[in-house]
Amino acid sequence: MQDHVTPRRVVILGGGFAGLFAARALRHSPVAVTVVDRRAHHLFQPLLYQCASGILSEGQIAQPLRAVLRRHHNVSCVLAEATDVDVKARMVHAQGPEGGVLRLPYDDLIVAVGLRQSYFGHDDFAAHAPGMKTLDDALGIRRRIYRAFEMAETAADDRERQQWLTFALVGGGPTGVELAGQIREIAGHTLDREFQKIDPARARVLLFEGSDAVLGAFGPRLARRAARTLQSLGVELHLGTLVTDIDAHGLTVQDHDGTTTRFEARTVLWTAGVDAPPIAAALARATGATQDRAGRIAVEPDLTIPGHPEIHVTGDVMSLNRLPGLAEVAMQSGAYAGRVVRHAVEGRAKKPNPFKYWDLGSAAYISRGRAVVKVGPLHLSGTIGWLAWLFVHLAFLTGFRSRLGAVLSWSVAFATSSRRERAFTMSDVDAPAGPGFGQKTPPPPP
Amino acid sequence: MQDHVTPRRVVILGGGFAGLFAARALRHSPVAVTVVDRRAHHLFQPLLYQCASGILSEGQIAQPLRAVLRRHHNVSCVLAEATDVDVKARMVHAQGPEGGVLRLPYDDLIVAVGLRQSYFGHDDFAAHAPGMKTLDDALGIRRRIYRAFEMAETAADDRERQQWLTFALVGGGPTGVELAGQIREIAGHTLDREFQKIDPARARVLLFEGSDAVLGAFGPRLARRAARTLQSLGVELHLGTLVTDIDAHGLTVQDHDGTTTRFEARTVLWTAGVDAPPIAAALARATGATQDRAGRIAVEPDLTIPGHPEIHVTGDVMSLNRLPGLAEVAMQSGAYAGRVVRHAVEGRAKKPNPFKYWDLGSAAYISRGRAVVKVGPLHLSGTIGWLAWLFVHLAFLTGFRSRLGAVLSWSVAFATSSRRERAFTMSDVDAPAGPGFGQKTPPPPP
Numbered sequence: 001m002q003d004h005v006t007p008r009r010v011v012i013l014g015g016g017f018a019g020l021f022a023a024r025a026l027r028h029s030p031v032a033v034t035v036v037d038r039r040a041h042h043l044f045q046p047l048l049y050q051c052a053s054g055i056l057s058e059g060q061i062a063q064p065l066r067a068v069l070r071r072h073h074n075v076s077c078v079l080a081e082a083t084d085v086d087v088k089a090r091m092v093h094a095q096g097p098e099g100g101v102l103r104l105p106y107d108d109l110i111v112a113v114g115l116r117q118s119y120f121g122h123d124d125f126a127a128h129a130p131g132m133k134t135l136d137d138a139l140g141i142r143r144r145i146y147r148a149f150e151m152a153e154t155a156a157d158d159r160e161r162q163q164w165l166t167f168a169l170v171g172g173g174p175t176g177v178e179l180a181g182q183i184r185e186i187a188g189h190t191l192d193r194e195f196q197k198i199d200p201a202r203a204r205v206l207l208f209e210g211s212d213a214v215l216g217a218f219g220p221r222l223a224r225r226a227a228r229t230l231q232s233l234g235v236e237l238h239l240g241t242l243v244t245d246i247d248a249h250g251l252t253v254q255d256h257d258g259t260t261t262r263f264e265a266r267t268v269l270w271t272a273g274v275d276a277p278p279i280a281a282a283l284a285r286a287t288g289a290t291q292d293r294a295g296r297i298a299v300e301p302d303l304t305i306p307g308h309p310e311i312h313v314t315g316d317v318m319s320l321n322r323l324p325g326l327a328e329v330a331m332q333s334g335a336y337a338g339r340v341v342r343h344a345v346e347g348r349a350k351k352p353n354p355f356k357y358w359d360l361g362s363a364a365y366i367s368r369g370r371a372v373v374k375v376g377p378l379h380l381s382g383t384i385g386w387l388a389w390l391f392v393h394l395a396f397l398t399g400f401r402s403r404l405g406a407v408l409s410w411s412v413a414f415a416t417s418s419r420r421e422r423a424f425t426m427s428d429v430d431a432p433a434g435p436g437f438g439q440k441t442p443p444p445p446p
Numbered sequence: 447m448q449d450h451v452t453p454r455r456v457v458i459l460g461g462g463f464a465g466l467f468a469a470r471a472l473r474h475s476p477v478a479v480t481v482v483d484r485r486a487h488h489l490f491q492p493l494l495y496q497c498a499s500g501i502l503s504e505g506q507i508a509q510p511l512r513a514v515l516r517r518h519h520n521v522s523c524v525l526a527e528a529t530d531v532d533v534k535a536r537m538v539h540a541q542g543p544e545g546g547v548l549r550l551p552y553d554d555l556i557v558a559v560g561l562r563q564s565y566f567g568h569d570d571f572a573a574h575a576p577g578m579k580t581l582d583d584a585l586g587i588r589r590r591i592y593r594a595f596e597m598a599e600t601a602a603d604d605r606e607r608q609q610w611l612t613f614a615l616v617g618g619g620p621t622g623v624e625l626a627g628q629i630r631e632i633a634g635h636t637l638d639r640e641f642q643k644i645d646p647a648r649a650r651v652l653l654f655e656g657s658d659a660v661l662g663a664f665g666p667r668l669a670r671r672a673a674r675t676l677q678s679l680g681v682e683l684h685l686g687t688l689v690t691d692i693d694a695h696g697l698t699v700q701d702h703d704g705t706t707t708r709f710e711a712r713t714v715l716w717t718a719g720v721d722a723p724p725i726a727a728a729l730a731r732a733t734g735a736t737q738d739r740a741g742r743i744a745v746e747p748d749l750t751i752p753g754h755p756e757i758h759v760t761g762d763v764m765s766l767n768r769l770p771g772l773a774e775v776a777m778q779s780g781a782y783a784g785r786v787v788r789h790a791v792e793g794r795a796k797k798p799n800p801f802k803y804w805d806l807g808s809a810a811y812i813s814r815g816r817a818v819v820k821v822g823p824l825h826l827s828g829t830i831g832w833l834a835w836l837f838v839h840l841a842f843l844t845g846f847r848s849r850l851g852a853v854l855s856w857s858v859a860f861a862t863s864s865r866r867e868r869a870f871t872m873s874d875v876d877a878p879a880g881p882g883f884g885q886k887t888p889p890p891p892p
Contacts, residue, residue: 040596041869057503062869064592066640076642079596096600097593097872136871146510147543150486150525154542194512196522405866408854420851423487423508425582426543 007032007074008345011092011106013082013279015042015065017327018112018315018334025338027072029345034104035065036094038081042068043135046327047393047406049175052138053145053182054190054419060405062135078102082279085109087286087308108310108341111283112334115294115316115325118275125246129270132175141269143424145183148267149191152198159264165203166265168251170243171272172209173217174364177226179269180207181367184233189417206263208238208253210272215364215372217324218379222372225381229366243272274325276317287311292319301354303337312337320355327396328360363389368414453478453520454791457538457552459528459725461488461511463773464558464761464780471784473518475791480550481511482540484527488514489581492773493839493852495621498584499591499628500636500865506851508581524548528725531555533732533754554756554787557729558780561740561762561771564721571692575716578621587715589870591629594713595637598644605710611649612711614697616689617718618655619663620810623672625715626653627813630679635863652709654684654699656718661810661818663770664825668818671827675812689718720771722763733757738765747800749783758783766801773842774806809835814860 008031012019015037026033041062050056069075080094080102092104117131130140145167152164167183169176187203194200207214207230213223214230214237227237238253245252250264276295284291289305290298296319297305303318305311314337315330323329333355340352361375363385371389373380380388390410394403413419454477458465461483472479487508496502515521526540526548538550563577576586591613598610613629615622633649640646653660653676659669660676660683673683684699691698696710722741730737735751736744742765743751749764751757760783761776769775782801789798807821809831817835819826826834836856840849859865 039872040592054505057505057867058869058871059500059503059865059867064640064868066637067864067868070640078600079593080600096597098597100600100602102600134871135869139871146486147525151542151544154524154526154546154548156546191512194510194516418513421503421505422510422513423504423581425504425580425585426485 008107009034009105010108010110010341011036011104012110012112013037013092014112014114014315015039015077016045016112016114016315017330018114018337019110020065020068021331021334022110022112022312022314022338022341023069023072023075025335026074026342029074029342031074031108031341031345033072033075034078034106035069035075036078036080036082036092036104037065038079038097039134040064040066040077040079041135044396045133046396048132048135048138049178049182051135051421052132052141052179053186054142054422055413056406056409057421058135058139060409078104082113084279084282085286085311087311090310106310108344109312110334110337110341111280111297111311111313111317112315112330113277113279113317114330115274115296116277117270118273118294119270120273122246125243125270128246128248129170129251129268131270132179133274139424141179142421143426144267144269145186146422146424149187149195149198149200149203151266153195154197161198163249163264163266165198165200166206166250166263166267167203168206168208168263168265168268170208170246170251170268170270172207172211172214172237172239173271174215174362175271176207176209176269177214177230178365179271180205180230180235181233181365181370184235185367185417186419188234190419190422192417204265205235206238206265207235208241208243208251210240210242212239214239218362218364218372218374222374222379222381226364226366226372229370229381233367274316280317283311283313289313302340302352303333303355304340312340321357323357324362326362328362329357332357361392363392365389368417454553455480455551456554456556456787457482457550458556458558459483459538460558460560460761461485461523462491462558462560462761463776464560464783465556466511466514467777467780468556468558468758468760468784468787469515469518469521471781472520472788475520475788477520477554477787477791479518479521480524480552481515481521482524482526482528482538482550483511484525484543485580486510486512486523486525487581490842491579492842494578494581494584495624495628497581497867498578498587498625499632500588500868501859502852502855503867504581504585506855524550528559530725530728531732531757533757536756552756554790555758556780556783556787557726557743557757557759557763558761558776558783559723559725559763560776561720561742562723563716564719564740565716566719568692571689571716574692574694575616575697575714577716578625579720585870587625588867589872590713590715591632592868592870593872595633595641595644595646595649597712599641600643607644609695609710609712611644611646612652612696612709612713613649614652614654614709614711614714616654616692616697616714616716618653618657618660618683618685619717620661620808621717622653622655622715623660623676624811625717626651626676626681627679627811627816630681631813631863632865634680636865636868638863650711651681652684652711653681654687654689654697656686656688658685660685664808664810664818664820668820668825668827672810672812672818675816675818675827679813720762726763729757729759735759748786748798749779749801750786758786767803769803770808772808774808775803778803807838809838811835814863 044061084093094102119125155161191200215226241253314333316325363373365371371386373385373388490507530539540548565571601607637646661672687699760779762771809819811817817832819831819834
């Protein structure tokens with residue numbers, strides 16, 4: 001099976017948790033691994049909201065893929081976005097940042113491209129309500145949060161001031177809940193005594209969620225606890241509401257019985273939906289694979305596409321047994337796919353055991369000293385939950401230096417409420433979080 | 447002189463070193479100080495190149511002005527850009543980030559707006575050769591440096607590869623020299639063993655300078671030392687050259703005898719010139735003050751504009767006795783102007799002594815363990831110079847946490863050559879460093 005001149009070529013699309021764990025599983029195999037990502041860094045996405053809120057810097061949650069994989073001598077990294085897969089020729093087509101076209105031949109393909117923010121068909125919402133999936137998004141949200149208080153301070157009238165002091169979050173999953181908690185903490189503690197005309201502590205944070213619970217995936221008990229904690233922080237919960245319109249000055253929501261209400265808010269952040277990037281549809285077309293409503297690709301129990309044992313789909317973009325889009329699922333499925341390839345290279349005849357997800361639990365941070373954590377039958381909240389959260393995140397942060405840095409930043413943030421990474425740049429405030437390589441701004445007027 | 451109902455109003459334009467030191471000098475005076483800046487942070491500009499090169503994060507060199515001035519109970523901050531001064535009505539006109547117009551009345555005006563990057567009339571160079579004056583600039587340069595190696599790795603041919611591996615720096619002052627040293631260090635050490643197709647260590651760094659020496663302001667002896675150190679690092683010096691053209695693929699230079707040479711380089715960085723922002727010309731028109739070639743405003747020995755004892759000009763935008771554009775000059779002149787106002791408020795009849803600059807020396811970092819420092823008759827270079835550089839920068843970094851953070855980051859960078867803040871975002875790669883509030887990118891195509 002293995003050609004002794006050219007090693008077996010494994011192309012991994014995506015350098016997130018799934019892609020990274022696949023590459024690691026292949027570390028000692030005689031294969032040539034190529035990791036293709038349209039960003040040069042591996043992002044520790046579970047802490048992205050802390051970059052947005054000014055606790056952590058970009059470098060604390062994003063390491064260059066090349067640096068992470070430096071000691072993996074059989075891995076090379078390519079900064080490019082996969083655009084299509086020629087399954088007959090076993091060739092990935094990709095595009096570099098400046099439009100250069102790349103052709104990457106593979107013997108095994110591991111797809112780990114993740115999901116991106118989706119607006120359920122309302123793409124016009126994106127300009128007013130950025131999502132939070134990338135480092136760009138986090139820096140944009142940081143800018144919007146801190147700038148809003150500045151704008152409120154110099155607002156022309158009370159109405160405008162109140163609009164700037166109102167933050168609306170759409171989506172009651174972990175990211176929405178975490179951001180809501182962060183904004184209330186910034187308003188109530190971080191900005192204490194910094195303003196003259198406004199009282200930042202009076203900033204309103206509205207959280208809109210379509211279902212009847214925040215953190216529904218954590219089960220009813222923790223969901224209720226989370227809701228109580230949020231309310232005690234001053235977050236206004238609007239459950240069972242659908243957002244029907246968003247503009248620069250606010251949003252309109254509809255509740256269960258069809259009543260629509262308008263809320264004025266100059267900062268609207270969107271964490272409500274995800275869908276698959278275009279390469280997933282291209283792959284489905286090329287292989288005949290089916291996609292679910294969000295574009296996830298349905299896989300066999302061994303994570304391959306039916307009829308294509310050489311194509312493995314892992315992480316968020318994989319659809320299997322309704323597994324949730326968690327970092328843990330991505331890590332385990334990526335590692336599994338890597339092992340399957342390794343075993344094939346080693347010539348093991350035995351069919352791999354089906355992929356089995358070990359639920360190590362899930363965690364969501366709400367505010368200083370409070371988190372909810374679900375580990376099997378164990379439901380933790382409050383301070384115990386927070387300690388569990390701390391342990392889990394330190395265990396999974398890539399690299400010792402990141403851990404040390406995060407512990408230092410957290411210690412200061414928790415002890416003093418101050419946040420080191422509050423600096424924001426003014427350019428590009430309304431740049432939407434595009435799905436592809438960043439749009440270029442026009443050249444300056446002559 | 448002082449109205450007991452409304453305190454005397456002092457408006458400070460700019461929150462850099464000069465503006466900050468002016469505000470500090472007025473801390474205990476019964477005045478109402480307003481600091482106007484178009485950015486919400488105070489920037490420690492002498493370390494901006496370390497943010498660009500991935501050693502320090504934004505938050506380590508930029509603190510929110512409000513946080514820095516939080517304990518100054520008579521100071522308020524306004525995020526706006528001064529557009530004009532009505533000297534008769536004693537009123538500053540300013541524009542907020544979203545275009546809102548502000549009118550700020552003053553009894554005393556302290557102008558500390560600094561200088562911006564200038565292209566000597568070649569504004570078309572800006573799109574291809576960004577300057578380095580702001581946090582935006584530094585993040586853009588970080589992106590360009592690290593992305594260039596990625597582009598080289600996937601380049602279509604050798605010529606393109608070599609273009610990506612060639613970095614041209616225009617300007618042999620401290621910023622140009624520091625960036626040149628940083629890029630050679632990144633190429634030779636930081637990126638070690640991360641690439642397969644290219645050898646980053648072979649990246650060329652070309653430094654173009656119009657005069658016959660780099661770091662000319664440090665005197666011929668240190669200039670020669672700096673040149674030798676740069677050459678030993680592999681920086682190619684092109685002294686006595688004028689850049690006549692820059693495009694996306696390289697630049698054309700002309701030497702003393704008129705010979706023009708073309709160099710291919712995909713990354714060109716510009717640190718060659720500065721000029722005053724538009725508000726300086728507006729102020730000169732309104733007051734009849736004279737401006738020098740770079741737009742600096744000529745002041746009396748007490749730093750006021752002739753005929754306008756209520757308008758003080760400080761820092762880089764002040765023209766007096768050919769004082770250099772150094773952080774030290776900005777700090778001392780800002781503090782002086784603040785003291786002059788304080789003495790007037792206190793009713794001291796005595797005319798203030800003329801401003802006198804105490805030359806505490808200047809320093810430029812070249813590479814790990816090597817810097818040049820000039821303190822009066824003392825000329826330090828090599829390791830001793832580097833230790834002096836370290837001491838000076840720690841002494842002036844604002845705030846204990848920044849110092850601690852910088853020491854930690856420096857320790858790791860110096861010991862291991864790794865740089866924590868290498869993550870860059872892909873958007874906005876070719877956004878020029880605009881002089882005003884950032885341009886907005888167009889909305890996404892429908």
